Amino acid sequence: MESVSIISEHSSDIAKRWVQKSELADIYDKVMAERRLSRDDGLRLFQSNDLLALGFLANLVRERFHGEKTYWVYNQHINYSNVCVNGCRFCAFSRRQGEEGGFVLTVEKVVNKVRERLDEPIREIHVVGGCHPDLPFSYYLDLVREIKKIRPEAVVKAFTAVEVAHLAQNEGVTTSEVLQALGEAGVEALPGGGAEVFSNRVRQLLCPEKLNSDGWLQVAKEAHLMGMRSNATLLYGHLETAAERVDHMLALREAQDETGGFITFIPLAFQTANTGISGVEPRTGFTDLKTIAVSRLLLDNFAHIKAYWIMLGVKMAQIALHFGADDLDGTVMEERIGHMAGAQSAEALTPDELQGLIRAAGRQPVERDTFFKQVVRSTKSPSIPLYERGKILK
Ligand code: V47
Ligand code: SF4
8 A cells, every 4th residue: 555655646746747847837836826717727728738737737626625535426317398498409308399209297207206216315306307388387396395295305406597597487577586486395406507608609509599698697696695506517519619618617706706606517518419519529538628627727616526427428527537526426317418419328327336436536435415415324224324314424
């Protein structure tokens, strides 16, 4: 064991000297001094092809925050409907109302999906769908209340800012009123979807019907101000430029300075198949790792960066754990958004598989809930987490 640590110390010295001599040396000095990186730094990081230097820098910050700890969550994804009025060109999941392949699950069907897995110690239920033209607001409230009734120990993380704004518009009420009602029904956090990339240029090309970037940020901030936490995403690897990725991250950093309510940042790797832009140049491994690493470096006020294995593929997600990411997301169970767009990953991973991937990357797996509180299970009764008995490790 001793020789391993001597070797890794030695190799980290070599890496440090390498970075100090590289084109990123001044950024290394800033990272070491814990100084905030600028827009120009972000652009230079994306321009650099010194991937190992970039990874070294991002890893410094990742380990400063979390050491070897790498998080995963026992979760279940449920898509209640794919019927959507927005028709985003990058989306293979949605259908217009009446179009073949469109679906809406009844509340009972959703509840059955939850009930089928009651013997598993699930900590988070992630619920999202399209912007349905006329599902009544009572459907959403019933959905959450019924899930919470049969699975009270799980956090319901449901409805993106885009869905919240759509519901407000349909009901003729404010987004705050929608958030309030959802919160009372049992929603504790919002997933980070719908942010796409904040560039008006790209949104005009890909999702002109969708809630705009100011609207998305506004709903997230409103949720935070009423005590609800949320995630933030960036959809990358399509028509956006590196500068638009940087600007997206900086807008999130500014919002986080205001509210502190974002839990985690999730770069979503674009899956091309069956979309309206399936001809775009496919993402490369460099784009994936650079986007993870730059986000870790620019988003100094975000505690967590997620390597979402569904979109990245498990191998790239595992490597990302050394390029700034500290979280793999979770078991997921059933995934449609990425898979309808051709994602080649599995639709579910077991806790053993997730922990095995993390250990094989030389990291320490930590089971978490939505808010990154550690879940500790009793070895005698693995299905009853100590978390439920109030023993939460900070
Ligand atoms: O908003 C749509 C994106 C998002 C494609 O908060 C696509 O913990 C890739 O936000 N290729 C939904 N991405 C997924 C999402 C998410 C996933 C996991 C965890 C969390 C969280 C949030 O998926 C959409 C959109 O940005 N998306 N089409 C596509 N072809
Ligand atoms: Fe609708 Fe969301 Fe798909 Fe856009 S990404 S079409 S809002 S389901």
